[in-house]
Amino acid sequence: MAYAPVPYSYTPSLLSTTINPDIEVKLADTTAERDLLDSLGELYSIILTLEALEKGYLRDTVQERDYTEICDRLLRQYRSHLTDEHVRAAFGDLESFKAEWGLEVPKATERLRIGLPATVETAxxxxxxxxSNNRNSTGPSGPxxxxxxxxxxxxxxxxxxxxxxxxxxxxxxxxxxxxxxxxxxxxxxxxxxxxxxxxxxxxxxxxxxxxxxxxxxxxxxxxxxxxxxxxxxxxxxxxx
Known part of the structure; x- marks a missing residue:
């Protein structure tokens, strides 16, 4: 048999009859919609990257200097995306965004809640x-x-x-x-x-x-x- 039989009650859906697998499906029709989706995608990536960074820092596989620089940059990027009112409205809040996309990121969640790298939070x-050792020292470059x-x-x-x-x-x-x-x-x-x-x-x-x-x-x-x-x-x- 050249094709699989279908139930008597089966009716092809409009979606199945109109989608051509050889044609790219557009997720956005306007530049504004595309920019919004790009921003939400960036936020998703930032959250996942931050989770991985926090784990790496706790496991001592990321040096403090690198951790501080990367974490600070990610937090700034996160806040920067959410300054746009349209992105903020579509994002909702962190908990709803996590629920919508099935994100399990407890360490990133805590870092975003605090808003500071762990190395800044505690010196x-x-x-x-x-x-302390250099308290009373001076050098040729200054005080x-x-x-x-x-x-x-x-x-x-x-x-x-x-x-x-x-x-x-x-x-x-x-x-x-x-x-x-x-x-x-x-x-x-x-x-x-x-x-x-x-x-x-x-x-x-x-x-x-x-x-x-x-x-x-x-x-x-x-x-x-x-x-x-x-x-x-x-x-x-x-x-x-």
Missing amino acids: PAREHNSH NPNATHIVSASESFITLLDAIKLNMLSKETLHPILVDTIQAVNKVTDRDFENKGKIIQWLITLNQMRVTEDLGVDQARELQFDMQLAYDGFKAVLGE
């Missing part, structure tokens, strides 16, 4: 030791590098506190300053000084907000209070 102890890091960290705290006082309360404004602050602090010391954890907590809070969203008045007052305490704790460590 390596050896970095502090290196700085003690630790002093430069201290100034940078202090400037970040002051910039953050000034932004809050000036009611610059959007995620787009505050999140980068907070990232700069924790990175600058970690270059000075790995010690868990008083209220340092507040910086991470607020980074997580801001990271979960929409790009266009602002902190409320009460939140801004609380952030200012917490960051002043963190700044005081940082200065107290320097005096020890």
